[in-house]
Amino acid sequence: MRSAREPTYLKLALCGAGTREIECLSSYVNRLSALHGATRYQLTSHLSMWWAKNGREAQPLPRQCIESRLNGYSIDTEILVTALEYATGISDIRASTLLALVDVCAKNGSGSTRRPRAWCPRCYQEDRAAGRPLYDRLLWRLQAYERCSIHKIKLMTCCPFCGAAQSDARLDLELDRCRRCRLSLSHEGKYWHFTDNPDPGETDLESIVDYVAKNPGVRFERSAPWHFLDALDPSFKRSDLIHFAGDVFHIREKQVRPQLNSLLWMANYFDIPLLGILLDPEEASRQMAIGFKGKKERRVPKRRRAFSQERVDAYELALKKAIKKGPPYPPIRHLALQSDMSVYARPRQVQPLIFELAQLTRSYIQAKRAQKERRIDRLFKKHIASASDETKKQIVQRLACELKAPVHLVRERVKAFEKKEIEKLRLKAQPD
Numbered sequence: 001m002r003s004a005r006e007p008t009y010l011k012l013a014l015c016g017a018g019t020r021e022i023e024c025l026s027s028y029v030n031r032l033s034a035l036h037g038a039t040r041y042q043l044t045s046h047l048s049m050w051w052a053k054n055g056r057e058a059q060p061l062p063r064q065c066i067e068s069r070l071n072g073y074s075i076d077t078e079i080l081v082t083a084l085e086y087a088t089g090i091s092d093i094r095a096s097t098l099l100a101l102v103d104v105c106a107k108n109g110s111g112s113t114r115r116p117r118a119w120c121p122r123c124y125q126e127d128r129a130a131g132r133p134l135y136d137r138l139l140w141r142l143q144a145y146e147r148c149s150i151h152k153i154k155l156m157t158c159c160p161f162c163g164a165a166q167s168d169a170r171l172d173l174e175l176d177r178c179r180r181c182r183l184s185l186s187h188e189g190k191y192w193h194f195t196d197n198p199d200p201g202e203t204d205l206e207s208i209v210d211y212v213a214k215n216p217g218v219r220f221e222r223s224a225p226w227h228f229l230d231a232l233d234p235s236f237k238r239s240d241l242i243h244f245a246g247d248v249f250h251i252r253e254k255q256v257r258p259q260l261n262s263l264l265w266m267a268n269y270f271d272i273p274l275l276g277i278l279l280d281p282e283e284a285s286r287q288m289a290i291g292f293k294g295k296k297e298r299r300v301p302k303r304r305r306a307f308s309q310e311r312v313d314a315y316e317l318a319l320k321k322a323i324k325k326g327p328p329y330p331p332i333r334h335l336a337l338q339s340d341m342s343v344y345a346r347p348r349q350v351q352p353l354i355f356e357l358a359q360l361t362r363s364y365i366q367a368k369r370a371q372k373e374r375r376i377d378r379l380f381k382k383h384i385a386s387a388s389d390e391t392k393k394q395i396v397q398r399l400a401c402e403l404k405a406p407v408h409l410v411r412e413r414v415k416a417f418e419k420k421e422i423e424k425l426r427l428k429a430q431p432d
């Protein structure tokens with residue numbers, strides 16, 4: 001599949017390559033765009049054309065690259081990573097994602113990456129002090145990773161000053177600046193929460209990311225968790241396991257792929273490193289025979305959902321406000337991002353409101369356009385009456401300026417007007 005062409009993009013290396021501090025793909029794409037003096041959209045569009053030409057038999061690149069989706073293991077991530085590796089000549093870019101888990105974990109990617117950014121303020125400060133480029137670590141983008149274990153600080157997920165969630169990084173702002181108020185996201189003081197207690201899953205995620213960073217291209221086997229469970233001592237009661245670690249232990253006709261979070265809870269419950277289970281499940285289950293005390297922390301079910309309901313409520317409120325306020329309507333995408341929702345999310349609770357706002361926006365835009373067209377027609381008629389010696393191009397430009405209307409719209413109206421006049425003349429010239 002490799003084309004004869006040489007890599008055409010600047011050869012930008014991943015930050016923290018080969019270590020557990022490895023950069024996440026979204027952060028890499030942002031830095032690569034900045035290096036080429038382009039926006040993320042411009043870079044991916046260009047890459048998309050380049051890929052269509054150079055990546056024979058290849059699937060087309062995704063048009064929209066939403067940050068949080070990039071760092072996981074979706075099909076979009078796979079294609080983008082492959083294209084980037086060809087285009088830059090850097091061969092380990094896939095280590096900046098969770099692609100190693102694509103065969104093991106839930107297809108929809110839930111329970112793996114988090115949507116808004118999270119960061120360790122001290123890491124940013126150290127990057128700055130050392131003169132390194134600021135970058136987001138892959139670990140920070142994982143849902144179950146909630147603390148920087150180097151500095152023992154809880155990761156921050158919103159601006160300490162205005163409380164805004166930092167969804168996508170902005171290319172015109174440094175990573176440690178808030179995208180809303182532009183103040184520092186690494187501001188020291190009362191906003192830092194130190195904790196000595198690691199979250200369950202922290203060490204597991206670190207060792208998996210570290211292993212993948214050292215072995216880019218590795219793919220864990222789909223059947224590994226099932227081999228582990230099959231080889232388990234039958235003395236474990238499945239009802240206890242379900243009680244503690246959730247969906248992994250349900251017996252189903254077909255093996256479902258568990259969420260990454262469920263696997264972490266399973267490993268935590270048995271006190272066996274998840275990396276061990278993924279690499280050598282039989283050996284891991286043999287270790288279980290040595291001794292086991294079921295005194296683990298119980299999984300808190302549906303914790304994420306409680307947050308998610310809050311966000312849906314906020315989204316609903318924002319939509320209602322926008323509808324009540326009347327035109328001009330804000331883009332629905334902005335309302336979703338403000339409420340910390342994905343731009344693709346369509347929860348049932350807000351579906352009718354989204355539909356209503358879209359309808360209102362559409363009719364508002366149509367009414368505005370019609371109004372503009374009428375004004376253009378009026379002015380053009382007046383201009384014809386005054387009979388100046390401007391060229392048609394000059395007239396179009398002047399009218400567009402006067403009316404603050406797009407040039408293409410004025411040109412369209414002028415053409416339509418002329419066509420109508422010619423038609424009139426033709427009808428007049430025709431003998432009865």
Ligand SMILES: [Zn+2]
Binds near residue numbers: 123148149150153
């Ligand atoms: Zn840190």
Ligand SMILES: [Zn+2]
Binds near residue numbers: 178180183
């Ligand atoms: Zn802020």
